[in-house]
Amino acid sequence: MPMNMNLRTFFSSALAVVIILLTVLLSYVIGNESTKSLEMRTGSSLGEVAYQMSENLDQFIWSRSGEIEVLSKLNAFQEPVHKEEIDGVLDELKKSMPVFSWVGYLDTKGNVISSTDDVWLGENVSERPVFKEGIKGPFVGDVHDAEDLAKLMPSSSEEPLQFVDYSTPVYNDQGNKIGVLAAHFSWEWSRQVEKSLIAPLQERLKGVEVFIVSKKDNTILLGPPNVMGQSFDSQALNQARSGKNSWILDSNSNNSSYLTGYSYSDGYLNYPGLGWTVIIRQPADVAFASVDQLEKLIILAGMATAVLFGILGWLMAGWIVRSLNQVVGTVDLLSSGVDVEISTSSRFKDIAILSASLRNLVSNLTKTETALTYISDMARHDALTGLPNRLALDDFLAHAVSRAKQNYTTLSFLYLDLDGFKRVNDDLGHDFGDRLLQEVSFRLLDCTRDNEIVTRIGGDEFVVILHTSAKKAMQEAEVVAKRIINKINEPFHIDGERIIVGCNVGAAVWSPESQDTSETLRLADEALYISKRSGKNRITFETAV
Numbered sequence: 001m002p003m004n005m006n007l008r009t010f011f012s013s014a015l016a017v018v019i020i021l022l023t024v025l026l027s028y029v030i031g032n033e034s035t036k037s038l039e040m041r042t043g044s045s046l047g048e049v050a051y052q053m054s055e056n057l058d059q060f061i062w063s064r065s066g067e068i069e070v071l072s073k074l075n076a077f078q079e080p081v082h083k084e085e086i087d088g089v090l091d092e093l094k095k096s097m098p099v100f101s102w103v104g105y106l107d108t109k110g111n112v113i114s115s116t117d118d119v120w121l122g123e124n125v126s127e128r129p130v131f132k133e134g135i136k137g138p139f140v141g142d143v144h145d146a147e148d149l150a151k152l153m154p155s156s157s158e159e160p161l162q163f164v165d166y167s168t169p170v171y172n173d174q175g176n177k178i179g180v181l182a183a184h185f186s187w188e189w190s191r192q193v194e195k196s197l198i199a200p201l202q203e204r205l206k207g208v209e210v211f212i213v214s215k216k217d218n219t220i221l222l223g224p225p226n227v228m229g230q231s232f233d234s235q236a237l238n239q240a241r242s243g244k245n246s247w248i249l250d251s252n253s254n255n256s257s258y259l260t261g262y263s264y265s266d267g268y269l270n271y272p273g274l275g276w277t278v279i280i281r282q283p284a285d286v287a288f289a290s291v292d293q294l295e296k297l298i299i300l301a302g303m304a305t306a307v308l309f310g311i312l313g314w315l316m317a318g319w320i321v322r323s324l325n326q327v328v329g330t331v332d333l334l335s336s337g338v339d340v341e342i343s344t345s346s347r348f349k350d351i352a353i354l355s356a357s358l359r360n361l362v363s364n365l366t367k368t369e370t371a372l373t374y375i376s377d378m379a380r381h382d383a384l385t386g387l388p389n390r391l392a393l394d395d396f397l398a399h400a401v402s403r404a405k406q407n408y409t410t411l412s413f414l415y416l417d418l419d420g421f422k423r424v425n426d427d428l429g430h431d432f433g434d435r436l437l438q439e440v441s442f443r444l445l446d447c448t449r450d451n452e453i454v455t456r457i458g459g460d461e462f463v464v465i466l467h468t469s470a471k472k473a474m475q476e477a478e479v480v481a482k483r484i485i486n487k488i489n490e491p492f493h494i495d496g497e498r499i500i501v502g503c504n505v506g507a508a509v510w511s512p513e514s515q516d517t518s519e520t521l522r523l524a525d526e527a528l529y530i531s532k533r534s535g536k537n538r539i540t541f542e543t544a545v
Contacts, residue, residue: 012310043260046260049280058266068168102116102184106181234260236248259284379391396453408512411517412465419502478539504538506527
């Protein structure tokens with residue numbers, strides 16, 4: 001049963017619902033656009049800083065390696081070797097550039113001839129990559145631990161010391177290799193680069209994290225202390241390795257989302273780079289917190305507005321309802337038989353028009369009822385024979401199907417036409433044909449019961465619907481069909497003319513478990529054409545496949 005709602009409730013509820021829908025729409029549109037704008041702005045900033053950091057790292061190593069290259073050309077390193085002079089050059093280099101944790105001059109066999117702070121002086125380091133690769137040509141080694149060197153180096157950080165290697169061969173005037181100039185850069189300088197670039201960014205963006213990831217095993221070279229040395233995996237890392245410098249909305253294995261800027265270190269000038277990837281990211285919930293707050297504010301404001309407009313709608317509807325109640329009261333009196341007129345005066349023009357219309361409606365209802373009944377009856381009956389037409393057949397079937405389902409019975413469809421009707425029309429004229437159809441209608445009605453229906457579908461085609469049992473539907477339908485054929489076969493006497501026609505019948509049975517009635521009617525129609533091809537006065541039953 002539908003729920004009834006008075007006008008005041010509807011009006012106030014409708015206003016509140018409209019405001020709520022507008023609020024949801026505005027919240028979605030503004031939130032979506034704000035998220036896109038903030039995502040683009042923040043992501044671009046993260047990507048830009050990642051690129052700057054990558055460039056600074058490459059430029060730093062390029063500068064330091066260039067300094068080592070320049071030193072290797074000094075006369076102090078030529079034969080004969082002047083150890084005191086070399087010691088002075090190396091010590092001055094470390095003093096002016098503390099980033100050089102260790103610088104040493106090695107002979108071609110890997111013996112340390114001179115070194116800063118005399119570290120490894122006189123030792124053979126031929127098995128270390130800094131010599132093994134440096135003797136071949138300029139060499140840059142990735143970030144690594146050096147525990148023995150770290151023990152000798154003072155550190156202001158609690159993190160273990162790490163180093164980047166650089167070495168290059170030293171040649172004499174004749175172009176022969178006479179040694180290797182090697183250096184370890186302290187990785188602590190990367191923190192300085194990070195601080196100089198990230199500090200301004202962190203003033204604007206909370207929760208920003210920085211990672212430098214090695215190309216080898218995706219090891220984290222620089223990042224939060226709790227993840228140092230661990231493997232890093234993300235979509236941003238994969239995109240950076242493809243040579244892109246940009247930003248994305250990324251997620252990790254814990255399904256945490258991050259707005260991530262990334263850049264790939266591909267070297268600087270003649271320095272080829274070590275393939276580092278710089279990742280700068282901010283948690284998505286932190287990045288979009290301002291948008292979430294804006295959406296909540298819009299929703300709260302919308303809810304407050306909805307309540308306000310709901311109260312306003314309630315008051316406005318009460319003013320309108322008072323006028324409507326006057327009209328309703330008059331209509332109730334009319335329905336109870338009291339002779340009273342509906343007033344057409346009202347403070348609202350629309351209600352005055354409604355009152356006038358109701359008064360006119362009441363005065364015309366009695367006249368209209370008879371006309372409507374007649375029109376409805378004519379629309380459902382054939383004008384020539386007076387039999388029900390297809391529209392009436394559909395109405396009949398709707399009730400007959402319901403009744404059959406309740407009683408567990410069936411409906412038999414007889415689809416029939418006249419054999420020889422065209423000859424009557426051609427020989428005697430259409431007036432005789434019309435008279436013949438009327439007489440056929442009378443005989444068909446004599447062959448059926450009151451609760452069954454005979455309809456004219458068109459031309460000389462008729463449909464008869466019978467109520468039959470579930471077990472012997474076809475036998476019962478065949479009995480009526482034979483009765484109809486015998487009845488039609490009897491001569492017709494019309495205006496002194498003796499007319500004889502035949503009849504063919506197609507039949508089909510509908511049951512609650514079978515197809516719908518339109519399909520059953522189609523099967524009966526197909527059965528009729530089989531009967532017509534088989535001869536005169538035939539009955540054919542068709543069943544669903």
